[in-house]
Amino acid sequence: MVDNAGTHLPIRTWRHSFLFLLGVSPGFFVLIIQQNTPENCMKFSIIKILTNDFPFKAHQVKSQKGNSIVFNLLKKKLRQKQAKSFQVEPTYPAYPVPLSQVEKAKVLGELLGHSNDIIFRRFNLGFSSTQVIAVFAEGLVDVNTQNESLFKPLMFYEQKEKNLDNARVYESLKENYISVGEIAEFDDLFDASHSVLSGDTVLLMEGIKKVLTINTRSLPQRSIEEPKRETIVRGPQEAFTELLRTNIALLRRRLKHPDLVFETRRGGTYTYTEVAIVYLRGLASPKIVEEVRRRMERIIHTDHVLESGMVEELIEDSPYSPFPQIEHTERPDKAVAQLLEGRVIILIDGTPFTLIVPTLFWQFIQTADDYYERMMGSFVRVLRLIAFFVALFLPSLYIALTTYHQEMIPFSILVSINVAREGVPFPAFVEALIMEGIFELLREAGIRIPAQIGQAVSIVGAIILGQAAIQAKLVSPAMVIIVAVTAISSFLIPAFNFAIALRILRFGVMILAATLGLFGILVAAMFLLTHLVSLRSFGIPYMAPLAPLNLRELKDVFLRLPKWVADQRPSILKPLDKIRQKSGLKPQPNKD
């Protein structure tokens, strides 16, 4: 390369300038072609250059007519789009409560579809002639409560004063006779029908334009059990259940603080599922809470909410990202810990899985165990982080090294790999693809089949596929080891939804490694890194506190430092109450 500086410098400089211009001019053609797309307003600037309007007034371009028209159009379009996506709340027809008893029963009966499990019980108030109708759904009501606190006092009702009108009787019933804690009044029969379907008893009374609903709910539920997905060695063994009330109680029991707020709303035009937004009022950032409220508006417009995953898809930030941006848990203790960091919990009736927002990347490789064991136990986190990289990159590394960069493998290892690969007909990439594919098949089979025949699958997987494939020289033992290590590593990731992302991405990285070698892996890594740092969960950077870096808060990322070190809450969540505990709690021997 060494030629003396400047031997034919002038010529080369001219040629470079020429090439430079040559290169630039097609580029501007590209620019001009490009501006035909409707979304830009480059056109106007180009025209301005051509019509000599440029550059004297170029600084005013923003305020000039041409551009402002384009902008206004764009804005208008955007607004229309937004308006389309956020329609007005679905309106239900109004059913005002009629005066006549017969009319009421008729309308309510129609609303409830004359279904056979809805019971209209007619009885007389005390020994008077005032007729009352109790409407309730069979099986959803607690019969004892109903009999003791509702029917008994009403049927043995004794009118103390004579000649009371129905309104006065109704008031006295409400205030003195119905011995149930939670009652409510509706003046619309549509609302009343919903409370009948939730297990309440609705009282209809002649001549009153209101209906009274009494909480007599006794919903079918299972008992509180151990968490199935998030098992831990040490710590509370209670899991959320399907019933929202129980879940709220589980949270309240752990967090006896007046600041704990449950904001309930209903979503799903058919399922009418109750959903609770839970946060600590004096702690969680109001901005985040407001954002959660705003996004939860969306569930009103869907027709059913059966699982928290359905809500998750409606409120997450980047729906096309392979990485989950909202964590879910079935552990009340974990939910409480997250509330105390300033996060918001979303409880959904009918599922034990609750959502935690905002979620950071690191939460997916952390478990409740890390905080319950002593600090030394949190070294597992480093292990999980390694497992993350192994699960994502190990098969690709094997492909890249054995295919392209054999010189990087130490000689002795290279020999044993090549001896093992002798007679295998496929290139490393195809071999890896086959084995990873088979493993994915086995894994999926293992999840779906009943436990009784689960053993059969593992026998088929381990003996027939693994052993026989090697003996038939279809795959090399080295590849089986690689796949097994990858599989174990991906099981190390505590969050299942996060591991799914790794499973998918692994194949992409393998293809890149097979085409570009180590460089391909690096391209994949850089792409993923760029994608990850660009993600946000409810406006909070996903990769915080690594990027943007906050050295002080890295103490709870790779390792968990002891509890007395963590005297502040994560600042990235902007909690109102920053201090977790006073500093200087470190245990020390008494000075005396």
Place this chain on the structure above:
Amino acid sequence: MEKINTWQATALLTMSIIPTAILFPTASLAQVSGRDAWLAFLLAGLLGLLLTALIVGLNSFYPTFNLLQIGEAVMGRLLGKGFTLAYVFFFITLSAIVVREFSAFMVSSFMKFTPLEFLSLIMVALAMYAIYLGLEIISRVSEVVFISVLFSLLFFVLLAIPELDFRSVLPVLDSGILPVIHGSIIFFIWTGEIFFLSMIYPYLNRPGQAWIAGVIPVALVTFFLVAGAVITESYFGFQFTSRILFPLLTYVRIIGLADFWERIEALVILIWVAGMYIKISFFMFMAVVSIKQLFNLPHYHFLILPTGALVFILSIVMFENTVELFSFIRDDWSVFAPLFAFFFPLLFFLTDITKKIVGVKSDHL
């Protein structure tokens, strides 16, 4: 507007200088300055600090403007747009050179059978994705990459310590001061890149700390290059160094770990590629921003594709081979770069000062 903090700016600027700086100038400077290459690096580092002072001073008058906007405000609309146009050419050419440097290096030392165009294409595509996501994202990626690059570089400097021979750089100034100045002018291509600080100045969330983001990258680059010069001179001597294409890579190649792992340079190259990704993204980002500034456009997203295509084409047609690339950087670009990095900002600064003294008011956009 997206904001970045001082640490992110530091990482970004360091990563926009270091990746090519550790590879390309070592041989050229050994060729030009001989034994005193390390002195030339040091001198260029001092020049870089001077430039940082100039840029921070200039930008402190216009905290919400980048260099091009300052140019337009200070020099008047007509002349200012002329400067902006020049900077558009400068940034596009610079991006093309860096893309070519990247693919030339990859082909010559790592992937001998891969077409150079393919590597350029992948890198430009990746960079376009990063630009699409914005400066904040590029700087967050650079934070992560910065740490790994810094530690790996330190690791290799530490590995070299037992073999260091400081007598190899003696005698100092054997052939006079002129070769040192010549060398420092060449290396000023890299330390002069600190003027990018002015391009990201409006994005800083604490403009008062901008000088940190200027001084630390220059200091780091100078430190590693001086260390590199001493290392290569102790290992190879300056005459041999001047004949190797990538002396520091050759040094890494002869390192073995624990008598077991011999060829670790592939890992180094991977980390280098990560750095290169930041560098290319950042350069192309500035090219896009300067085009946006030239036409006073409200946003730049539709400029990414044509600029990327332009950079890709230029990176291929501008040079016939790596030798030409090298001599172009050494002989031609070392004249262009100081013009844009140093003299234009200086001109803006002096004009602004003069205007302030005379009492003419600059146009604020």
